[in-house]
Every structure is written in structure tokens, then in C-alpha cells.
Amino acid sequence: MTIAAFAGAGHPERTTAGAPAQATGADRGAEVFTEQGCGSCHTFAPANARGGLGPDLALSLHGKDSNYVLQSIVAPNAVIAPGWSGDMMPDDFAQRIAPEDLDPLVAYLMEGAR
């Protein structure tokens, strides 16, 4: 996976206010999904997310490899899911998400879209 090529250096919106102990691995991917508000726009059953502004991630990411999933996060307009318009999703998630959180998020999405 080529996260370094996409990921930015900082994530200024992240805070630690009242933050409980942080999970690791797959659980961390679920947390990143929630923290980043992915479910505000996307439906994704494993996250109980019901957003309707973007594609259902379990469908649009089904059968895709990790590079595709990563690209969908950090360069969302590179490939637009059929039936959806471009320029809806902000293209700065490489800056919003800490580099070390991208791998768990990709793994979590791939698991849920399997």
C-alpha cells in the first residue's frame, strides 16, 4: 500500500478532549470511520452508518483492492462510483486523517465490503 504517497503530515482537527483509551488494529479502523464522520455521507452497515449523500461503501468498495480503497479516501475524485457525482467528498482527508490511521481504516472498509 502506498499510503505515504497520499498521506499528509498533519491532522489539525484532531483533539484529545476526553478521549478514552485508543483501540488498535481493526477496532481502530472502526473508530477512525466514526471519528472522521464517514457515516454522515455514506451508508456502511458494519458502522451502522446511514448517510445517503454518497455510495454505500459495502457495495462500491466490494471486491476492490487496498490501493483502490485508499485512493477513494485520499483522492476521492480520482474514480467516481457509478451513479454518483464528483466533487462531493472533500479531497483533504490525507490531511485530516493521521497517516497511521489510514491502514486500519482501509482494512476496516475492506473487511466490511468483502
Add this chain to the structure above:
Amino acid sequence: MRRVLLALGLLLVFAETAYAGGWATVSLSSTPTGVQPGTPWAVDLTVLQHGRTPLTDVQPVVTIRSGGRSQDFAAKPTGKPGVYRAEVVFPTAGRWTYEIDDGFISQMPHTYPAVRIGGPGAATSAPAATPDDGGPNLLWLIPGLVLLLAAAALLIRARLGGHGRQPQAA
């Protein structure tokens, strides 16, 4: 009658457009994973219109539910644009769900996985009670259905009104 139908048609189009244009994302500084009952979960909510612009005049609310109980926690502005802080307390251990009303479009709460508060399983998320089946999000149809029902009611009323007018005897 044509005018009424035309007006309703336009209303449908504009209502859908306005609804589609008014949306916000909510990101969280943390999740309640690992939180113990009775201990505040202090979470910063970042509310962004269209996922980009901080919303400064909204009143987000975090709602927690378990069994038949629910409790609301209003988030307060932190002074940073678009960022609001809620102090959420899960009163008892067990499986809880939570959702957030961003205060901008309240008809579409932001939903999250259920969590297990307290106990040995506190570090992992609990499975959702009603997991989504991955189908289309039908909540988006509600505004349109309401308008269609209103249109049907108007049509019925217009027809009944027309039948009620009897020809006057000369």
C-alpha cells in the same frame, strides 16, 4: 387544477433540491469505546456544512439509548468555529447506542455503532442492533412522500368541492 399540479410539481423539485443542498458532516474527537458508566465522555463535535465549512450557529445534541431509555446531551460551542463539546455520561453499564443531531438538518441524525459501556467488553464495539442491509437509504424519500400525500389530499379535496356544487335551478 393544472396550476395546482404544476405548483406541487415545482414544490417537489425545489424541496428536494433544498434538502439535498442542506447537509452537514459531524466528526468526533473520540468514540465512547472504553468509557466507564458514570464517567463523562467529553467529545468534541466538528460540524461542517457540506463537509467543508464550519457551522457556527447550530446546537448539536448527542442522544444515547439503551433499552427503553434515552437521554440527550446538548453540545456547547468551544469557541473554535464549528467545534462543539458534549459531556456525555452513560449512567449504567451495558449496550448503548448513540446518535447525533447536528442541529442543521435534524431529520437525518448521524448514527454510529452500538457500544458496550463498562464490563470486560468495554474495549470493543457492540454489534448494531439493527444493522443496515446495505440497501438504499429510504429516509431520503420521506420529504417527497409527504409532499405527494399533500398533493393527493388537495386533489381529493378539489374533486369533492367540485361535486358539491350543484347546478342552480333557473
